Amino acid sequence: MTNGQRQDGTVVALRDVTKLYQQGSLEVQALRGLDLTVRKGEFTALIGPSGSGKTTTLNLIGGLDSPTSGSVRVEGVDLGTLNRKQLSRLRRDRIGFVFQSYNLIPVLTAYENAEMVMWVQGVPVADRRKRVMDLLNAVGLEGLKDRKPTELSGGQQQRVAIARAIASDPAVVLADEPTANVDSETAETLISLMETLNRDRGVTFLFSTHDHRVVERVKRVVRLVDGRVDSDEAR
Amino acid sequence: MAWRNLWRYGRRTVTTIAAMTLALLTLIVWTSFVQGFLRDLETTIVEVEIGDVQVYPPDYRTQPSIFDRIGTPTELVDTLGAMGFEASARLLGGGLAAAGEASAGVSLRGVETEQDARVSVVYDRVAQGSWLDPSDPTGVVIGGRLARTLDVGVGDELVLLGQATDGSIANGLYSVRGILAPFSEATDRGGVFLVRQAFLDFFVLPGGAHQVVVRNAADQPLEASAARIRAAAPGLDVLTWRELFPTLATMIDSVESTMYILFFIVYLAIAILLINATLMAVFERIKELGLLKAVGLSPARVVWLILWEGLFQAALAAAAGLILSVPLLFYFTRVGIDLAALGGQISISGIGMDPYMRGVVNPTIFVGPLSAMFVIVLLSMLYPALKAARIKPVEAMRHQ
Numbered sequence: 001m002t003n004g005q006r007q008d009g010t011v012v013a014l015r016d017v018t019k020l021y022q023q024g025s026l027e028v029q030a031l032r033g034l035d036l037t038v039r040k041g042e043f044t045a046l047i048g049p050s051g052s053g054k055t056t057t058l059n060l061i062g063g064l065d066s067p068t069s070g071s072v073r074v075e076g077v078d079l080g081t082l083n084r085k086q087l088s089r090l091r092r093d094r095i096g097f098v099f100q101s102y103n104l105i106p107v108l109t110a111y112e113n114a115e116m117v118m119w120v121q122g123v124p125v126a127d128r129r130k131r132v133m134d135l136l137n138a139v140g141l142e143g144l145k146d147r148k149p150t151e152l153s154g155g156q157q158q159r160v161a162i163a164r165a166i167a168s169d170p171a172v173v174l175a176d177e178p179t180a181n182v183d184s185e186t187a188e189t190l191i192s193l194m195e196t197l198n199r200d201r202g203v204t205f206l207f208s209t210h211d212h213r214v215v216e217r218v219k220r221v222v223r224l225v226d227g228r229v230d231s232d233e234a235r
Numbered sequence: 236m237a238w239r240n241l242w243r244y245g246r247r248t249v250t251t252i253a254a255m256t257l258a259l260l261t262l263i264v265w266t267s268f269v270q271g272f273l274r275d276l277e278t279t280i281v282e283v284e285i286g287d288v289q290v291y292p293p294d295y296r297t298q299p300s301i302f303d304r305i306g307t308p309t310e311l312v313d314t315l316g317a318m319g320f321e322a323s324a325r326l327l328g329g330g331l332a333a334a335g336e337a338s339a340g341v342s343l344r345g346v347e348t349e350q351d352a353r354v355s356v357v358y359d360r361v362a363q364g365s366w367l368d369p370s371d372p373t374g375v376v377i378g379g380r381l382a383r384t385l386d387v388g389v390g391d392e393l394v395l396l397g398q399a400t401d402g403s404i405a406n407g408l409y410s411v412r413g414i415l416a417p418f419s420e421a422t423d424r425g426g427v428f429l430v431r432q433a434f435l436d437f438f439v440l441p442g443g444a445h446q447v448v449v450r451n452a453a454d455q456p457l458e459a460s461a462a463r464i465r466a467a468a469p470g471l472d473v474l475t476w477r478e479l480f481p482t483l484a485t486m487i488d489s490v491e492s493t494m495y496i497l498f499f500i501v502y503l504a505i506a507i508l509l510i511n512a513t514l515m516a517v518f519e520r521i522k523e524l525g526l527l528k529a530v531g532l533s534p535a536r537v538v539w540l541i542l543w544e545g546l547f548q549a550a551l552a553a554a555a556g557l558i559l560s561v562p563l564l565f566y567f568t569r570v571g572i573d574l575a576a577l578g579g580q581i582s583i584s585g586i587g588m589d590p591y592m593r594g595v596v597n598p599t600i601f602v603g604p605l606s607a608m609f610v611i612v613l614l615s616m617l618y619p620a621l622k623a624a625r626i627k628p629v630e631a632m633r634h635q
Contacts, residue, residue: 088531092531105527
């Protein structure tokens with residue numbers, strides 16, 4: 001299975017995944033036997049109504065949460081078999097995150113935010129500098145590298161977040177509503193940027209989104225309803 | 236990142252550092268004073284008059300008698316000298332001093348001036364006149380209050396009366412060579428120092444000594460030295476200054492304990508302040524900490540991130556505390572605090588203290604408070620740091 005997954009380019013594989021949340025005395029079934037495979041180089045969107053399980057799915061793939069049952073594999077590694085330290089390492093080295101509210105560190109500059117993952121990885125300074133400058137160029141922020149997040153617009157902050165997400169050359173970038181907090185024009189620019197990164201650099205993106213502009217541009221749309229795959233459409 | 240995080244909440248950080256600086260400064264100055272006080276007290280007890288260890292004829296301490304003497308004190312002093320101890324033999328006796336119409340009971344001490352200078356700095360405590368001189372056998376040095384009682388000054392005549400060992404009335408005319416500054420109540424009120432030969436002549440004594448005063452090297456444990464001296468002086472009573480002045484010994488021990496209690500109280504307040512400030516900072520940054528963990532920062536590195544913030548604050552407080560302590564210590568070691576202004580002569584268990592309480596400066600007055608501060612900072616930061624390390628990224632990033 002593991003070797004097979006790698007050979008056919010599978011990056012993410014969820015099998016019969018369920019997730020049960022306890023909210024006070026209520027049990028909420030977020031996922032009900034979800035099966036999903038994401039292959040290398042895909043540009044995929046998870047869509048569906050609120051509460052359909054999109055964010056939960058991303059959190060499980062990112063190792064930020066664990067399933068109640070079923071298996072989540074990233075590059076063939078079953079996340080259920082990893083301890084906290086191994087999960088930290090997997091997130092650091094193989095997963096990129098882009099969040100709706102950017103989540104940049106306010107005391108760090110754009111440059112430092114972009115290099116943060118590599119700093120955590122312990123990449124030498126010279127290598128970091130080269131890579132970060134390349135990334136900031138790629139996302140169009142080369143002239144703003146010394147600005148703090150508060151000195152950047154929402155769109156610029158999200159570009160920094162995208163640069164940070166792809167800095168470690170991850171297996172997959174999980175982008176949770178990346179265009180939700182920006183205006184239409186900025187959203188278009190961000191989508192184009194991610195599309196370019198996917199096309200030119202082969203970065204695998206998995207979005208959770210409500211944004212029709214994202215949905216229109218992705219190559220695959222997986223619709224979730226009540227914690228299951230309702231439809232899976234490749235374009 | 237830890238350094239920059241500190242200045243996000245600048246006012247809070249400055250307040251915390253100011254409190255730590257004040258605590259450190261207080262404890263450095265306090266330690267300096269306590270050490271100065273203990274040094275002065277011990278110096279007064281040990282260096283001026285009593286020595287570290289005293290050797291007496293058997294039962295002399297409970298029933299003093301001019302007849303009970305150490306027969307061969309020179310031999311004992313030489314033996315102790317060969318063992319590395321400075322020692323001096325003294326003669327002790329009682330009598331009456333009179334000048335004009337006034338008289339007072341006195342305790343007479345006969346000393347070999349050159350030998351005694353090796354164990355006692357009493358010669359250095361002469362407030363008026365000068366110390367004993369063997370070439371002036373009729374010259375005596377007396378306590379300050381005794382001089383006032385007898386209304387005598389340097390150069391005045393003094394009559395001493397006593398019971399000689401041959402049954403006769405001992406009496407002699409002496410002149411006051413020096414008057415001592417107060418260092419012990421007994422000496423101040425009735426102490427009369429004579430050169431050894433004058434004492435022997437006065438009491439018609441053939442020789443011997445009533446007391447051998449021994450100094451112990453500072454790096455040698457007192458009890459171990461006392462045991463060695465006991466072995467060298469069989470049949471004699473050997474007592475350490477702690478046995479001679481148990482109240483003072485207990486007091487010195489308790490002063491040190493008091494110092495540690497103050498350390499504890501001051502740093503407990505600092506610990507509470509730090510824990511509160513850091514918990515607030517962690518809570519306010521919960522989303523960021525969640526992000527750091529999401530991108531793979533290990534729990535251990537999160538702990539270190541928070542600990543570094545505490546260590547930076549401690550380092551700044553240490554620098555500020557050390558700089559501010561310089562002028563304070565300069566003043567308190569040079570000038571000191573005049574305790575006499577609070578109520579005259581200061582005396583503890585009959586030992587007169589220098590009315591100026593002065594601090595001392597040595598590495599230990601900094602090392603104790605500084606190391607305690609760093610340990611307390613690390614311990615106080617540990618709880619918020621562990622709390623930060625346990626943050627679940629998925630929950631933290633939902634935090635508003």
